[in-house]
Amino acid sequence: MQALHCQTCPTRRLCLGADLDQPALASLSQCVQPSAPVQRGEFLYRAGDPADDCFVVRSGAYKTVVTSNDGQEHVGGFHFPGEIMGLSGQATGRYRDSAVALETSTACRTSLAELPQLWRVGSGPALLRLLGSNDWTGAEGHANLSRTAADARLAGYLVGLSRRLSGRAPDHLPMPMSRTDLANHLGMTLESLSRVIGRLTRDGTITPARTAITVNDPERLQRLAGHLDQESA
Numbered sequence: 421m422q423a424l425h426c427q428t429c430p431t432r433r434l435c436l437g438a439d440l441d442q443p444a445l446a447s448l449s450q451c452v453q454p455s456a457p458v459q460r461g462e463f464l465y466r467a468g469d470p471a472d473d474c475f476v477v478r479s480g481a482y483k484t485v486v487t488s489n490d491g492q493e494h495v496g497g498f499h500f501p502g503e504i505m506g507l508s509g510q511a512t513g514r515y516r517d518s519a520v521a522l523e524t525s526t527a528c529r530t531s532l533a534e535l536p537q538l539w540r541v542g543s544g545p546a547l548l549r550l551l552g553s554n555d556w557t558g559a560e561g562h563a564n565l566s567r568t569a570a571d572a573r574l575a576g577y578l579v580g581l582s583r584r585l586s587g588r589a590p591d592h593l594p595m596p597m598s599r600t601d602l603a604n605h606l607g608m609t610l611e612s613l614s615r616v617i618g619r620l621t622r623d624g625t626i627t628p629a630r631t632a633i634t635v636n637d638p639e640r641l642q643r644l645a646g647h648l649d650q651e652s653a
Contacts, residue, residue, distance in 0.1 A: 424446070424449060425449050425452075425454050425528075426440075426445040426446070426448045426449040426452065427442060427445045427446065427449065429454075429478065429528075431478060431479065431501040431502055432445065434501055434502025435476045435478075435501075435502045435528070435546065435550065436448060436452065436476060436528075436530075436538065436543040436546050436547060436550070437543070437546070438546045438549075439542075439545075439546065440541070440542055440543065444541050444542050444543075447537075447540075447541040448538075448541050448543055450537075451530055451534040451537050451538055451541065451543075452476075452528040452529065452530045452534075453528065453529050453530075454478055454526055454527075454528050454529075455475075455478075455526050455527050455528070455529060456526070457524050457525070457526055458480075458482075458521040458524070458525050458526065458527075459521060459524055460521050460522060460523050460524060461520065461521065462520070462521050463518055463519065463520055463521075464482060464505075464519040464520070464521065464525075464527055465506060465515055465518065465519050466515065466518045467485075467486070467487065467514075467515050467516055467517055467518045468514055468515065469509075469514065469515050470513065470514060471506065471508075471509025471510055471512070471513055471514050471515045472531055472532065473506060473529040473530060473531050473532070474504060474505070474506040474507055474510070474529070474530060474532075475504065475505045475506045475519070475527040475528065475529050475530075476502065476503070476504050476505075476527060476528050476530075476550065477499050477500055477501045477502065477503050477504075477505065477525065477526075477527050478501060478525075478526040478527055478528050479501060479525055479526045480501075480521060480522065480523045480524055480525025480526065480596075481498060481499060481500050481501075481521075481522045481523060481525060481594065481596045481597075482498070482499045482505060482519045482520060482521055482522060482525055482527070483495050483496075483497070483498050483499070483519070483520050483522055483597060483601055483605075484496045484497050484498075484499065484505060484508075484517045484518065484519050484520075485517060485518045485519075485520060486516065486517045486518075487518075493604070494604060494605075495597075495601050495602075495604045495605040496517055496605070497605065498522070498596075498597055498601075498605070499519075500584070500585070500594065502550075503550070503553065503584070504550040504551065504553075505519050505527070506519070506529075507551075510532070522596040522597050522601075523596045523631075535547075553584070570608055570612045570613070570615070570616050571616050571619065571620070571644050572644055572645055572646070573606045573607070573608060573616075574606060574608075574613065574616045574617070574620070575620075575641050575642075575644035575645040576645040577602075577605075577606060578593060578626070578633065578635060578641055578645075579638075579641055579642055579645045581593050582635060582638065591634060591635045591636075591638065592632055592634050592635075593632060593633045593634075593635065594631065594632055595628075595629075595631055595632050595633050596631050599613055599614065599617075620641075620644075624636055624637060625637045625640050625641055625644075626641070
């Protein structure tokens with residue numbers, strides 16, 4: 421039976437299926453394979469596994485985690501539908517990070533051997549956009565960590581996430597990660613992060629919920645994201 425998962429995928433416009441017609445989507449379905457649902461806390465892949473594939477998030481969300489030589493874990497990033505993962509191991513042949521589901525999630529995998537076929541079916545431009553977005557997200561993360569003000573770090577992350585979700589719901593931001601993971605990613609303590617969220621909530625900039633944050637004042641959040649004073653938290 422012909423695989424039809426790309427034709428029926430609700431997020432195809434966000435990933436390799438962007439701008440493809442139905443015949444091309446049928447060909448793309450031969451190049452990518454959706455994963456079975458990965459439950460919260462389970463691994464899509466682990467550091468050290470052979471890096472034979474890269475992944476595009478199909479549904480849900482993942483975090484990528486790097487473990488240092490002394491056993492300390494650092495949350496490298498959070499990944500949402502239409503975003504690419506698994507590139508860390510392409511230079512060495514083994515993944516350098518691990519991908520962990522933040523909620524019940526799926527991802528589409530494609531092997532390195534299928535990359536030429538992606539170009540033949542017309543997904544080359546979409547692949548380049550995904551790669552460019554991945555580079556931009558990584559640079560954004562380094563910029564967040566360079567900010568000494570805790571408010572600026574959180575604001576920078578929220579502004580960047582809003583840009584990544586542009587065209588969807590950029591003022592209603594999914595936050596499936598724990599506050600502990602978010603603090604780890606931003607290089608902050610949990611207590612510092614909680615104080616920043618409390619301040620931004622009290623002044624009306626954001627409204628936090630259990631798995632989302634609503635941005636009420638995007639202009640103020642953007643100003644905070646550019647504020648680099650030595651403000652304590």
